Amino acid sequence: MIEILQSLATGSEPPPEHWQQLLRHELNNPAHMAAFGITHEQLETTIRQRYKLGRSLLKHNPDLPILWEQLPTLWEFWLPLAMQLSQLRQILNRPLVQGILGGQGTGKTTTTTVISRILNLLNYQAISISIDDLYKTYADRQRLREQDPRLIWRGPPGTHDIDIGIQLLDQLRNPTPGQKITIPRFDKSLWNGEGDRIEPQQIEAPDIILFEGWFVGCKPVEDQAFNHPPPPISTDSDRQFAREINHQLKEYLPLWERLDRLIVLNPVDYRLSKQWRAQAEQEMKASGKSGMTDTEINQFVEYFWKSLHPELFINPLLTDSDRVHLVVDIQPDHSVGRVYKPVPR
Numbered sequence: 001m002i003e004i005l006q007s008l009a010t011g012s013e014p015p016p017e018h019w020q021q022l023l024r025h026e027l028n029n030p031a032h033m034a035a036f037g038i039t040h041e042q043l044e045t046t047i048r049q050r051y052k053l054g055r056s057l058l059k060h061n062p063d064l065p066i067l068w069e070q071l072p073t074l075w076e077f078w079l080p081l082a083m084q085l086s087q088l089r090q091i092l093n094r095p096l097v098q099g100i101l102g103g104q105g106t107g108k109t110t111t112t113t114v115i116s117r118i119l120n121l122l123n124y125q126a127i128s129i130s131i132d133d134l135y136k137t138y139a140d141r142q143r144l145r146e147q148d149p150r151l152i153w154r155g156p157p158g159t160h161d162i163d164i165g166i167q168l169l170d171q172l173r174n175p176t177p178g179q180k181i182t183i184p185r186f187d188k189s190l191w192n193g194e195g196d197r198i199e200p201q202q203i204e205a206p207d208i209i210l211f212e213g214w215f216v217g218c219k220p221v222e223d224q225a226f227n228h229p230p231p232p233i234s235t236d237s238d239r240q241f242a243r244e245i246n247h248q249l250k251e252y253l254p255l256w257e258r259l260d261r262l263i264v265l266n267p268v269d270y271r272l273s274k275q276w277r278a279q280a281e282q283e284m285k286a287s288g289k290s291g292m293t294d295t296e297i298n299q300f301v302e303y304f305w306k307s308l309h310p311e312l313f314i315n316p317l318l319t320d321s322d323r324v325h326l327v328v329d330i331q332p333d334h335s336v337g338r339v340y341k342p343v344p345r
């Protein structure tokens, strides 16, 4: 399969046996076909279109080496998702908001970058917005920390400006003709890594909005979930903090109501976030920037788990076919594993 996909980069027409292999590969994965709404009748056309699109993407985006490094992910996930979004956008009479939920380092930024490039080739304008863009300003978070010293870092529910997010999604979903839309932006490197809001971006209304974040679409859970929570929620004060954050999460539901669809990037083990974060910090240090120490990384990632634990808040979504349209398993090397529609339990 990988050799066939490598031919995407060469420009020569694949021989008939390669087409047959691509078709068989898809037919052998009915869950994948169902997830992207590919019927047997459309199979051949879809595969040929996907191939053509992949080839054009590689040709026009030499600055994105990840495309060559991750050809199977491109074939199994990014190309079919972008094709599906363009079809859905065509049916919907307004801009489409795609939510993308994934823990730290699951590949949200990479995914939204690649999907936007593919959508461009399909003549759709896409914009990526992160829940991080809604963080309160540095000054506001300083004040928040004075009131509640447990909020040592940005991140948990309570540290975002939800009203700005609601107004933003409303404007993006129903723009008036010619309207310019102001997108808030956040720079994580300011104030010694604490981050602050920066000059917003002004854009024309896009066709598709990719709204990503580490708890996008998560719902509050029953209070009893905190009676015997998973580690690192271990002390009484951890349990108390987790309960309060769970309560805060209610405030975010109006934001999630404005999503048309939700995808979950689901690491095969949520603890991989630590390893991925450590890799990212090492890369930052290698490029001459300052990065966190291993102890700091552990504390940072555990703070997120103590706020909204993936086992409590993400696992229930994996079988929630009403709210989640696609689950994508992410393997330790970042490549995709299974891609499927949740099956109700």
Ligand SMILES: Nc1ncnc2c1ncn2[C@@H]1O[C@H](COP(=O)(O)OP(=O)(O)OP(=O)(O)O)[C@@H](O)[C@H]1O
Binding pocket: 066, 070, 073, 102, 103, 104, 105, 106, 107, 108, 109, 110, 111, 214, 276, 280, 333, 334, 335, 336
């Ligand atoms: N499919 C992939 N194949 C290989 N590497 C990948 C893939 N997706 C992401 N990565 C790498 O993993 C790291 C984290 O990816 P990315 O920044 O996209 O994740 P994220 O979910 O946005 O992270 P964060 O929560 O920290 O913002 C990056 O170094 C990126 O290059």
Ligand SMILES: O=C(O)[C@H](O)CO
Binding pocket: 104, 132, 154, 155, 188, 214
């Ligand atoms: O850096 C952050 O704020 C967290 O990783 C969430 O994206």
